[in-house]
Amino acid sequence: MEVRLINHTPDPERTVAAAARMCYSPIGAKRIMEDFSDEEVRNFLQKLIQMGHLSPTEHASFTFSISGSRSMSHQLVRHRIASYSQKSQRYIKEGEFNYIIPPSIRDNPEAEKVFIEEMENIKNAYKRLMELGIHQEDARFILPNACETNLICTFNTRSLYNFFKLRCCTRAQWEIREVAQRMLEEVKKVAPILFEKAGPPCISEGICREGDMSCGRIKHIKKSI
Numbered sequence: 001m002e003v004r005l006i007n008h009t010p011d012p013e014r015t016v017a018a019a020a021r022m023c024y025s026p027i028g029a030k031r032i033m034e035d036f037s038d039e040e041v042r043n044f045l046q047k048l049i050q051m052g053h054l055s056p057t058e059h060a061s062f063t064f065s066i067s068g069s070r071s072m073s074h075q076l077v078r079h080r081i082a083s084y085s086q087k088s089q090r091y092i093k094e095g096e097f098n099y100i101i102p103p104s105i106r107d108n109p110e111a112e113k114v115f116i117e118e119m120e121n122i123k124n125a126y127k128r129l130m131e132l133g134i135h136q137e138d139a140r141f142i143l144p145n146a147c148e149t150n151l152i153c154t155f156n157t158r159s160l161y162n163f164f165k166l167r168c169c170t171r172a173q174w175e176i177r178e179v180a181q182r183m184l185e186e187v188k189k190v191a192p193i194l195f196e197k198a199g200p201p202c203i204s205e206g207i208c209r210e211g212d213m214s215c216g217r218i219k220h221i222k223k224s225i
Contacts, residue, residue, distance in 0.1 A: 001100070001175070002067040003182035005190065006152070012060035012191045016157065017041045020048050020056035045193045057157035057194065062187055064153050069100035071145035072175040075167075081159040086151040089140040095127045098148040103174070119146065157194055160187065161204070169200040170215040 009015055011033075018032040021044065025032060036044075048056065066076070077084050099119050105111045122144055129139040155163060160183070166172065167180035188195045197204050208218040 001178065001182075002065070003179055003186065004065045005062060005183075005186035006065045007063040008187075008190055009060040009062075012062075012157070013045055013193050014041050016056050016060050016194065017044045017048070019059045020044065020053065023056075042193050046196075049194075049197060054158050054161070057161070058159075059156070060191065060194065061154055061156045062160065062190075064155075064183055064186070065150070066153065066179060067148060067150045068175055068179060069145060070143075070147050070149050071173075072100075072179060073149050073151055074145075075173065075176045076151075076153065076179065079155075079159065079163050081156070081162075083154045084151055085153075087149050089143060089147075090137040093130070093136050094140065094143055094147065095123060095130065097123065097126075097143065099144065099146040100148060100175070101146070115146075119144070157191070160195075161198055164195075164198045165201055165204060168203075169210070170217065171210055171213060 014033050014036060017036060017040075018029045021032050021036070022029045048054075066073075073086060077086075101112065101115060105115050122142060125142055126139050129142065130136065164180055164184055167176050168184060170177070172180070184195060184198055187198075202208050202218040206218075208214045
């Protein structure tokens with residue numbers, strides 16, 4: 001698995017702060033950006049997020065390079081307020097595809113053996129279909145969810161808030177949760193104020209919406225406050 005932030009809006013926090021301030025200022029955004037001190041940007045953004053006035057955060061976007069299983073990517077692309085480009089199994093031959101082994105299988109030697117054997121069987125079946133004249137756009141139907149894929153995705157800040165609320169939660173599937181956590185680590189490096197409170201609801205809002213299925217972390221968070 002790989003998650004890298006490969007591009008983002010220049011000076012994302014100042015951009016968001018200027019967009020929000022401009023709504024209540026007679027001067028333009030460029031002048032506001034020049035006049036804002038770093039401390040003013042911090043205070044303004046913290047107040048903005050606390051008030052829930054999030055539309056200005058949509059002016060900052062972040063682009064990631066991600067690799068993982070097709071199972072993970074199927075979950076990722078369900079987040080519709082984002083842009084995606086993904087490695088095509090229609091045009092790229094996958095006879096020697098890499099695959100992701102879940103930790104629960106890797107930790108069980110017998111299960112791992114069964115898994116790897118089946119991956120090799122699928123590779124051989126895929127190659128045989130190609131030998132029989134089947135084009136890869138149809139041969140790909142035999143490929144597993146474990147098959148590794150590469151994609152680029154771009155989110156704005158507000159969409160990332162929602163993504164992190166859902167996918168950083170311990171109730172999320174392990175691989176998409178790990179991807180989300182790495183994405184959060186990446187954006188915090190370039191926009192620590194914007195993403196200071198980002199994460200699952202127990203972190204971002206101090207509540208848990210999972211009911212009887214809660215992991216129980218919210219109790220420990222409340223005790224530490």
